[in-house]
Amino acid sequence: MKRALLNIDYTNDFIATNGALTCGEAGQKIEAAVVAITRTFIENGVDIIYAIDVHDEGDAYHPETKLFPPHNLRNTNGRLLYGQLQEVYEESRDELNVHWLDKTRYSAFAGTTLGIMLRARGIEEVYLVGVCTDICILHTAVDLYNLGYRIVIVKDAVASFNQMGHEWALAHFEHTLGATIL
Numbered sequence: 001m002k003r004a005l006l007n008i009d010y011t012n013d014f015i016a017t018n019g020a021l022t023c024g025e026a027g028q029k030i031e032a033a034v035v036a037i038t039r040t041f042i043e044n045g046v047d048i049i050y051a052i053d054v055h056d057e058g059d060a061y062h063p064e065t066k067l068f069p070p071h072n073l074r075n076t077n078g079r080l081l082y083g084q085l086q087e088v089y090e091e092s093r094d095e096l097n098v099h100w101l102d103k104t105r106y107s108a109f110a111g112t113t114l115g116i117m118l119r120a121r122g123i124e125e126v127y128l129v130g131v132c133t134d135i136c137i138l139h140t141a142v143d144l145y146n147l148g149y150r151i152v153i154v155k156d157a158v159a160s161f162n163q164m165g166h167e168w169a170l171a172h173f174e175h176t177l178g179a180t181i182l
């Protein structure tokens, strides 16, 4: 079965201690696991898609403007990948199996070409890593489920600022979306 890895929102704003909307320690703890699976999959020729939030400051038409402080603003340091993942990306960004996908909503499918990318490559199974378990990972997983993809959640490579939400989402992935939890 052809696999892809969706690497979601592992950026400075979501992970660094001084990030604008940070998961803090919970997010920092998964760095080694996120980096390890990303490296392994790149080396094995699996398609890696960095699905990364992008916003414009004060966007009056964006629903998140009222909900969250400004984060992942275009062309800022906050939008770079966190820690070693940024190095992995810089080393491998020219590989044909490494892709960058700007997203503006929780789900990586909303308003993006993700569906076309997965279909074109014959992907049937999608691995999810990154943050937040109960927001962007969750909304993306729901869309994968509705579109008939097999879902694999790498438990040690997802995190949230909300521990209860994180645990609820892991149970939801497994019992409601039929995901494999690794």
Ligand code: ZN
Pocket (backbone or CB within 6 Å): 053, 054, 055, 064, 071, 072, 104
């Ligand atoms: Zn956002």
